[in-house]
Amino acid sequence: MKITIINGPNLNMLGIREPDIYGRQTYEMLVNDLTAYCEEKGVEPTFVQSNHEGELVTAIQNAYFEEADGIVINPAAYTHTSVALLDALKAVALPAVEVHLSDVASREAFRQVSYVREACIATICGKGFDGYKEAIDLLLQK
Numbered sequence: 001m002k003i004t005i006i007n008g009p010n011l012n013m014l015g016i017r018e019p020d021i022y023g024r025q026t027y028e029m030l031v032n033d034l035t036a037y038c039e040e041k042g043v044e045p046t047f048v049q050s051n052h053e054g055e056l057v058t059a060i061q062n063a064y065f066e067e068a069d070g071i072v073i074n075p076a077a078y079t080h081t082s083v084a085l086l087d088a089l090k091a092v093a094l095p096a097v098e099v100h101l102s103d104v105a106s107r108e109a110f111r112q113v114s115y116v117r118e119a120c121i122a123t124i125c126g127k128g129f130d131g132y133k134e135a136i137d138l139l140l141q142k
């Protein structure tokens, strides 16, 4: 089972950015934690983090061309703006799970819109790193 785990803009700043919201753990710690989890579950992960929308589109397309079985995606701020990411997810038609570290539902009004949601089988919010693990489990059940 191959899963592409995609993180959008500013998630490379985990541990530094708004620690009250996103915690003190770094992106590297997220990758290490998920690598260990994937090993336990027999999943082969591919990690992509980019601050650029087009690179995230390419990462979604690469998941298809590299024959991934599913996608875990935290599009970060592009969640709330990007038709391009929605179109890319629809184009590849792979099972995808949307993850947010914070509970976006209880935050600003502009965070209530998710363009990618309609192309995802589930959305997991507010569970920190565990949300990514739940997303991996959902894809394994698929």
Ligand code: DQA
Pocket: 009, 010, 011, 074, 075, 076, 077, 078, 079, 099, 100, 101, 102, 103, 104, 111
């Ligand atoms: C986020 C929530 C988004 O609204 C925000 O722009 C992010 C991170 C989260 O993981 O909680 O950058 O996706």
